[in-house]
Amino acid sequence: MNVTLFFEQLVNGLSLGSLYALIAVGYTVVYGIIQLINFAHGEIFMVGAFGAYTVWMVVGSPTALSWPMALFVLLPAMILGGVVLSVGTALATERFAYRPLRGAPRLAPLISAIGISVFLQEFVRLFYRKLPGAPDSKRAIPFPRIEGITGHSLQVGAVAIKLSSVFTVVALAVCTAFLWYYINKTKTGRAMVATSQDPDTARLMGIDVDAVIMRAFAVGAGLAAVAGVAHGLYIGNIDFKMGFMAGLKAFTAAVLGGIGNINGAVVGGLVLGIVESFAAQLGNSAWKDVWAFVILILVLVFRPQGILGAKVADRA
Amino acid sequence: MTEKLLARAGAVRVAGVVAAALGLVTVLLPWAYGKTALDNMTYFFGPSFLQLCYAILLLVALVALAAKWFRGRLGRFAKAVAWADTAKAAGLGAAGYALACLVAIAVQNGGLVMIEPGGWAAFGLALVTGGAALVLPGSAKPTLGKLKSPPWVQILAIAAAMAVVLFAAAYELNRADIEDFLVFGCFAVAVVVVGRAAGLFGWLSLAAANNRRVLSLAAFAVAFAFPFTQNGSDANMSVANQVLIFAATAMGLNIVVGLVGLLDMGYIAFLGAGAFTAAVLSKSAFATLSVDLPFPVTVLISGVVASLLGLLIGTPTLRVSGDYLAIVTLAFGEIFRITMNNLDGVDGPNITNGSNGVPAIPNLDFFGFNLGQVHHFLGVDLGRQSNYYWLLLVVIAVVIVVFSNLAHSRIGRGWVAIREDELAAEAMGVNTFALKLLAFAGGAFLAGMAGSVKAYRDTAVSPDQFVFLESAFLLAAVVLGGMGTIGGVLIGATLLKLLPEKLRFFEDYRLLLFGALMVLMMRFRPEGIVADERRQLEFHDADEELAEEVEEDLVSHHSLLNPETDRGAVA
Numbered sequence: 001m002n003v004t005l006f007f008e009q010l011v012n013g014l015s016l017g018s019l020y021a022l023i024a025v026g027y028t029v030v031y032g033i034i035q036l037i038n039f040a041h042g043e044i045f046m047v048g049a050f051g052a053y054t055v056w057m058v059v060g061s062p063t064a065l066s067w068p069m070a071l072f073v074l075l076p077a078m079i080l081g082g083v084v085l086s087v088g089t090a091l092a093t094e095r096f097a098y099r100p101l102r103g104a105p106r107l108a109p110l111i112s113a114i115g116i117s118v119f120l121q122e123f124v125r126l127f128y129r130k131l132p133g134a135p136d137s138k139r140a141i142p143f144p145r146i147e148g149i150t151g152h153s154l155q156v157g158a159v160a161i162k163l164s165s166v167f168t169v170v171a172l173a174v175c176t177a178f179l180w181y182y183i184n185k186t187k188t189g190r191a192m193v194a195t196s197q198d199p200d201t202a203r204l205m206g207i208d209v210d211a212v213i214m215r216a217f218a219v220g221a222g223l224a225a226v227a228g229v230a231h232g233l234y235i236g237n238i239d240f241k242m243g244f245m246a247g248l249k250a251f252t253a254a255v256l257g258g259i260g261n262i263n264g265a266v267v268g269g270l271v272l273g274i275v276e277s278f279a280a281q282l283g284n285s286a287w288k289d290v291w292a293f294v295i296l297i298l299v300l301v302f303r304p305q306g307i308l309g310a311k312v313a314d315r316a
Numbered sequence: 317m318t319e320k321l322l323a324r325a326g327a328v329r330v331a332g333v334v335a336a337a338l339g340l341v342t343v344l345l346p347w348a349y350g351k352t353a354l355d356n357m358t359y360f361f362g363p364s365f366l367q368l369c370y371a372i373l374l375l376v377a378l379v380a381l382a383a384k385w386f387r388g389r390l391g392r393f394a395k396a397v398a399w400a401d402t403a404k405a406a407g408l409g410a411a412g413y414a415l416a417c418l419v420a421i422a423v424q425n426g427g428l429v430m431i432e433p434g435g436w437a438a439f440g441l442a443l444v445t446g447g448a449a450l451v452l453p454g455s456a457k458p459t460l461g462k463l464k465s466p467p468w469v470q471i472l473a474i475a476a477a478m479a480v481v482l483f484a485a486a487y488e489l490n491r492a493d494i495e496d497f498l499v500f501g502c503f504a505v506a507v508v509v510v511g512r513a514a515g516l517f518g519w520l521s522l523a524a525a526n527n528r529r530v531l532s533l534a535a536f537a538v539a540f541a542f543p544f545t546q547n548g549s550d551a552n553m554s555v556a557n558q559v560l561i562f563a564a565t566a567m568g569l570n571i572v573v574g575l576v577g578l579l580d581m582g583y584i585a586f587l588g589a590g591a592f593t594a595a596v597l598s599k600s601a602f603a604t605l606s607v608d609l610p611f612p613v614t615v616l617i618s619g620v621v622a623s624l625l626g627l628l629i630g631t632p633t634l635r636v637s638g639d640y641l642a643i644v645t646l647a648f649g650e651i652f653r654i655t656m657n658n659l660d661g662v663d664g665p666n667i668t669n670g671s672n673g674v675p676a677i678p679n680l681d682f683f684g685f686n687l688g689q690v691h692h693f694l695g696v697d698l699g700r701q702s703n704y705y706w707l708l709l710v711v712i713a714v715v716i717v718v719f720s721n722l723a724h725s726r727i728g729r730g731w732v733a734i735r736e737d738e739l740a741a742e743a744m745g746v747n748t749f750a751l752k753l754l755a756f757a758g759g760a761f762l763a764g765m766a767g768s769v770k771a772y773r774d775t776a777v778s779p780d781q782f783v784f785l786e787s788a789f790l791l792a793a794v795v796l797g798g799m800g801t802i803g804g805v806l807i808g809a810t811l812l813k814l815l816p817e818k819l820r821f822f823e824d825y826r827l828l829l830f831g832a833l834m835v836l837m838m839r840f841r842p843e844g845i846v847a848d849e850r851r852q853l854e855f856h857d858a859d860e861e862l863a864e865e866v867e868e869d870l871v872s873h874h875s876l877l878n879p880e881t882d883r884g885a886v887a
């Protein structure tokens with residue numbers, strides 16, 4: 001493998017890894033607080049992408065905007081739309097499917113989560129196309145071009161870096177910074193940490209645990225929505241089942257980094273992305289999805305606490 | 317309003333009885349104008365079968381309302397039945413059933429005008445009956461379940477119940493029109509609700525517990541006789557075969573999820589492993605190994621291969637318990653599918669022909685009895701699907717016997733202990749890791765066996781039959797039916813395979829409803845349709861009343877159970 005190829009794969013891996021990391025944070029935050037694997041989180045990511053697409057559709061499907069307009073008005077609006085829809089969906093699932101099951105045997109919320117996952121996929125598949133002007137949601141939908149990002153690339157030496165890759169990595173950096181600030185510097189963020197360490201004591205200290213749990217779902221969903229937009233820009237299209245594989249990989253990333261540990265999710269995502277793109281380059285690409293799962297199984301066997309380590313793995 | 321009516325309870329009761337009696341007369345009247353609606357409800361004094369179903373419900377309501385006036389020996393027997401609740405269920409059930417009939421008539425013949433006054437009267441009178449029963453005071457918990465009865469009565473009742481089930485299933489499956497199917501389905505549901513309200517099921521389940529062998533033999537006989545009700549048609553038998561394969565696999569999953577409480581979300585891989593093993597070993601021209609082995613050996617090899625896979629996935633992952641397992645098994649299911657796709661000679665060694673799979677698997681042949689041919693027996697043509705049906709019946713019988721023997725053994729108690737509290741079980745000396753591994757391998761063996769028959773029945777095996785969604789459906793069958801139970805899982809498997817087959821018109825919405833159902837089920841009845849009593853307590857541990865009820869039931873069952881059958885092999 002020559003140097004150019006190496007760097008190209010590194011960039012690919014970093015952008016893929018950033019996507020995984022953004023989604024993985026959602027798994028990890030929720031798991032850290034209520035020890036629930038939110039199996040439907042991949043679908044929250046998908047819903048975010050559709051939310052962004054909806055905003056684009058509502059403003060009249062503009063195709064020929066000047067780049068400052070596209071980059072500084074349209075894109076933020078689309079991200080906002082995605083975040084709103086994702087957060088709304090996540091809060092609704094928390095309220096109606098998970099909260100009533102708190103305290104039930106562990107199997108119950110997990111099965112409920114599978115149900116939600118299937119439900120959300122099918123809901124988007126069947127009903128999104130009924131919106132006025134919406135495309136056929138049973139197929140892959142081309143994601144809108146954002147002038148200034150889509151189709152452009154940065155030439156660094158011999159390596160061409162797509163601007164959508166840059167966007168994905170920057171999105172991860174910004175979101176991580178925001179998350180760090182939120183968790184460490186705000187009162188509600190501290191409450192979240194306290195709850196994840198000891199929910200009962202946190203409640204005694206006057207923390208509204210229900211509100212904290214809702215915030216955890218909301219934060220995860222918001223990041224997943226950003227990932228949804230980044231996915232749309234990077235891959236070029238979105239579809240109703242894009243959350244399934246992405247969710248699985250992101251969960252792997254969360255476990256890899258140490259589930260419950262937010263920094264771990266970011267590290268795990270990046271590592272997984274890089275490993276995957278190099279494995280695809282060096283080995284046979286038909287097996288590329290297998291590697292992620294092999295890594296997941298190996299991590300669980302040899303280092304269940306993950307790379308950075310956090311919660312004990314067998315708390316169940 | 318209610319208090320006023322209660323003050324006149326006698327008058328209300330009389331009104332209800334009169335309404336029920338008048339309602340019975342309406343089946344002698346036509347309900348529909350067109351002959352094509354349902355099963356021809358156009359005759360005077362010639363009630364159709366579906367009209368008679370209505371009459372049965374209403375008759376039960378009438379007797380239940382009048383039961384307060386029974387005296388003497390009849391009166392003593394009558395005390396054991398929860399008549400007031402029965403009357404409510406039967407009256408409202410009849411009303412609901414009549415309404416379903418009316419809707420079906422309107423849909424099939426085009427408009428409400430096609431309903432005769434008789435139909436409206438039937439609905440209205442049933443509603444009055446049900447309404448009267450509703451305002452009357454409710455009854456105490458039915459004691460019918462604790463009534464002692466001679467063994468021959470119990471055996472007779474089991475046989476009768478089984479015959480009714482066979483007849484109802486055959487009748488229901490032979491409905492060509494979706495409306496007829498749904499209307500009779502409504503009747504069946506109404507009968508079940510009435511039976512529950514009366515306490516009849518409590519009595520039947522006690523009778524069943526006393527005569528387990530009789531029950532399993534009767535159930536098997538009914539299942540055996542089913543192809544003879546189909547007049548040589550293969551359409552329903554094909555559905556029945558799908559149900560049996562699905563149920564056998566779900567029973568394997570039931571060990572893992574229901575007994576041990578481990579969530580496996582890639583279970584379809586074990587069915588796939590069995591199917592691919594059988595296919596690759598078969599005499600198909602596309603099989604890569606094509607060793608000509610006797611079928612029983614193939615079945616065993618398929619089971620062994622599947623259980624080896626179970627060990628392979630279980631050994632590393634069962635140590636990190638809990639919900640990680642769900643995701644790891646899911647990942648494993650995906651790995652299995654991708655691997656089967658890639659073993660095509662290009663991306664790996666050629667074993668499965670990649671996405672094409674192994675087609676054209678020849679039919680089985682037992683000593684000259686070719687399962688692919690139509691055989692004539694007892695005046696009925698029995699087609700290919702019927703032959704495979706009987707083979708599958710043997711498989712599921714084996715699966716059920718293995719499951720129930722395991723569940724009631726030392727191993728099974730260990731499994732339940734792990735499910736309820738793994739730490740405590742370990743402290744009590746249960747070898748939790750070995751037992752969990754055994755559950756994984758054992759369940760996989762059952763699924764692998766089912767897979768080998770599936771390969772021959774489908775005549776083709778390809779990787780795209782074993783997607784994640786199938787695993788989710790298997791899980792749903794176990795959860796919906798009742799984790800840890802045999803009957804529940806059979807019911808769950810039947811519902812999940814039969815309904816999509818019959819209700820083609822909402823095919824597109826099938827998965828949406830499935831997802832919603834899983835969520836609602838977890839919220840409102842997490843123990844499933846048929847509840848395992850212990851399981852039910854786990855899900856409702858704050859419910860003291862339920863705890864007492866379950867304890868009482870367990871004690872009374874035990875004291876009434878004949879110790880000999882209690883210890884014997886139960887099925």
